[in-house]
Amino acid sequence: MDGFESHSSRFAHYILGNAALETLAIGFRWIEGPVWMGDANCLLFQDIPNDRTMRWIEGQGASVYRAPSYYANGQTRDRQGRLIACSHRKRCLFRTEYDGRLTKLVDRHAGKRLNSPNDVVVKSDGSIWFTDPLYGISNDYEGGRQTSEQPPAVYRFDPQSGEINVVADDFDGPNGLAFSPDERRLYIAETGDQNQQSPRQYIRAFDVQADGRTLSGGDIFHKIEPGYCDGMRVDEDGNIWSSAADGIHCISPSGELLGRIFVPHVVANLTFGGPAKNRLFIGASTTLYSIFLNRRGAQTP
Ligand code: MG
DSSP, rough: OOTEEEEEEHHHHBBOOOOOOEEEEESOEEEEOOOOGGGGTTEEEEGGEEEEEEETTTTTTTEEEOHHHSEEEEEEEEEOOOEEETTTTTTEEEEETTTTTTEEOOOOEEEEEEEOOEEEOTTTSSSSEEEEESGSSSSTTTTOOOOOOOOEEEEEOOTTOOOEEEEEOOOOOOOEEOOOOSEEEEEEEEOOOOTTSSSOOOEEEEETTSSSSOOEEEEEEESSSSSSSSSSEBBSSSSSSEEETTTTEEEESOOEEEEEEEOOSSOOOEEEEEEEEOOOEEOOOOOEEEEESSBBBBOOO
C-alpha cells in the first residue's frame, strides 16, 4: 500500500485500495479546527494566523467564511447543530446562532479569564468539554500575547446553567480531546509546556464517572511518534485517529498503533465528514487534504 503503513489486518481493511490522499486547498498559514457541516455540504476550518475561518465546498474550493475569526481554533457542533468555536484572541468559547449572530458562551472560571481555549467537544447531554492551555496567548502569531490568569485545565461547561467546572488540571498543555463512542472514556492530548526542552506529549485516557460529569484515571494511553497528538477523532469502532508529524495514526481502543496514513506536511487536526462520514478531512500546516476510508466517524457531533 503506497502512502500507508499497516501494523494490523484491521487497518488494512480500513484503507480503500483505490482511494488516494487528495489535496483540496493550499495557501494557508496554519490549519486547525475542521468541522463538517453536512446540512450545508461544506467543511469549515480555521486558518489561525490569518485570523479567518475558511469554508471548503466540493467542486468550488476554499473561500473565506468569517474574518476576523478572533483567532478561532477548535470547532464542533452542539446537539442542535450550532457551531461552537474556541477563540484565542477573545479567550472564550462562542456559538454561532441560526441567524448568524455570535454568542459568547464562557470566558471565565472562578472570576478569572480563561487562557486560550484550544479544542472542544459536545457530549450527548449537551455539555461542552474544552481544553484551555496557554498556547494562544503565549505569542503574537496565533492570537496575541496576553497574561495568563490561571493554570491550564480541562473544563466542562453547561450552556443551560452557565456552570463551569474543572474536570482535569494536571496538564502542562491540554489540547485535542474526544469521547469514545459510548462516552465512557475521554481521550485528552497533552502537548506539554513548549518552553521546556522535553515537553510531556502523549494521549491520556480518562474514565467518565457514572455522574457523566467528572473524570477519574488519566493514565498515559499512547505516545505518538514522530511529533505529537494535537487533534484526534474517534471512529465507529472506537479507534482513535490522531494527528502526527508524519500524518495520521490509527490507534485501537487498547492503545495499539494499527497503522499510519502518511501526509506530506505536519498534521494538526482532522475530522470525519461527507454524507457517510467516511471521509477524513485533514488540516496539515498550510494544506487541506482528505482521504476516503472504509470506516465511519463515530456518531457524535
Ligand atoms: Mg489543538
